[in-house]
Amino acid sequence: MAKRKIIKMSKYRKFPQEKYEDMSPIRRLERKLDRVNHIMELVRTIVPIMLLILNCIILAKIFNLI
Numbered sequence: 001m002a003k004r005k006i007i008k009m010s011k012y013r014k015f016p017q018e019k020y021e022d023m024s025p026i027r028r029l030e031r032k033l034d035r036v037n038h039i040m041e042l043v044r045t046i047v048p049i050m051l052l053i054l055n056c057i058i059l060a061k062i063f064n065l066i
Helices: 025-035 037-062
Strands: none
Touching: 025 037
């Protein structure tokens, strides 16, 4: 009798989970980006604030306020 391939079903999704090796490159990238999502959000918040501060400093130097 042939062995059956056991596919693990996810709790939250109705479709089977794929193994990391069996995924397409785009799905792998998507999976990696999902893992670092919170870090990316933090960077998207901090970088504009830093740029705004730097822009204010540059403008103050141009108009001789500093």
